[in-house]
Amino acid sequence: MAIYSIWESRFPAARAEEGRAVTEAIWRDMPGxxxxxxxxxxxxxxxxxxxxxxxxxxxxxxADESRRRYATHPNAVTANNLVAEPRRRTVAIRAGS
Incomplete structure (x- = not known):
């Protein structure tokens, strides 16, 4: 069954552009x-x-394995250093599944 991994990040206004750029970089890596x-x-x-x-x-x-393997990647470390509060992940399934 397919699973959804939902990541929430909050970057301060002064770092919003940089936060978005690093988030985009993280997700360019995920297809690998x-x-x-x-x-x-x-x-x-x-x-x-x-x-x-x-x-x-x-x-x-x-989803869990990708999280474990990517946790120390420079993009993940940068995102964690830029956020105003810790990034959160929620794992979900589609209703009715």
Whole structure:
């Protein structure tokens, strides 16, 4: 069953552009991971430093493995250093699945 991994990041206004750029860089790397299916980057219309990435993976194991392997990548480290609060991940399934 496909799984959704939803990442939420909040970057301070002064770092919103840099935060978005590093988030885009992270997700350009994800197709290289086994089980990756797709993603969409959403920007809060009222707060450009508030980003959501909704990604789809073949399984929870694939999503978890990509997270584990990417945690020390320079892009992930940079994103973690730029945020106003820790990035959050929610794992979800489609209703009715």
């Amino acid at each position: 991971f086994e089980g990756y299916l797709s993603h969409e980057l959403l920007v809060d219309a009222d707060d450009p430093g508030h980003l959501l990435v909704v990604s789809q993976w073949e399984s929870r194991e694939h």
